[in-house]
Amino acid sequence: MGDSRRPRFSHRQWMFLFILLAGLILLFSGRFLARQAAYYLISTDALEPADAIVVLGAYAPDRMMSAVDLYQQGYAPYIVLSTEERHSATVFDKMEELGIVIPETHDISLSIATQRGVSSSAVLIAENRANSTRTEARKLRPFLKQHQIRSIIAVTSKTHTTRTGKIFRQELGEDIRVIVQVSSYDDFNPDAWWQTRWQARSVLYEYLKLIDYYRVSVMRWMNPGRDR
Secondary structure: OOOOOOOOHHHHHHHHHHHHHHHOOOOHHHHHHHHHHHHHHOOOOOOOOOOEEEEEEOOHHHHHHHHHHHHHHOOOEEEEEEEEOOOOOHHHHHHHHHHOOOOOHHHHHHHHEEEEOOHHHHEEEEEEEEHHHHHHHHHHHHHHHHOOEEEEEEEOOHHHHHHHHHHHHHOOOOOEEEEEEEEEOOOOOOOOHHHHHHHHHHHHHHHHHHHHHHHHHHHHOOOOOOOO
């Protein structure tokens, strides 16, 4: 007569199974949380016609390419470019003194637009010399007012969209409607961003900048009379 008793696992076997199960849970939950962290950074609005398309600063040809697509699809009659702050005035002053001319980021963006058939008269250059998203939004406000622009499509990178929407609406106020759109040429993958160094760096930096956004917002709430 055979032994009908069930096989018994040793303590070590139970520990191995427990660790294996815990590891699988952490693996899948970790990936789920990582994906959620990336998706939180991506926020786009329903696309509607506007008075202008604003390409957020920095050297990002993908943003400009996407802005030209929107322009050619008839979503706005103008494209607005910001100018970047010169981090080393000394070297730029010396180059100007020597007659050395190099293209700036907005020059490259303008070149992309004109090579795709956009008239240079449809590209407006805001001489705002911004060094951050908040500074860019703040300095763009009088420029947009001057050109009677009351609604914009703000084109930026995927991980930058959530913060862009928060900051631009805060700085531009209710007078200027903000429609945030992601660059359709951005290769960021929210489902596997941790596998690529530049994507992981983008997520990390963006969360650090979001912390600063909330810090500034709290400071404004505590000191409503002070403008930072």
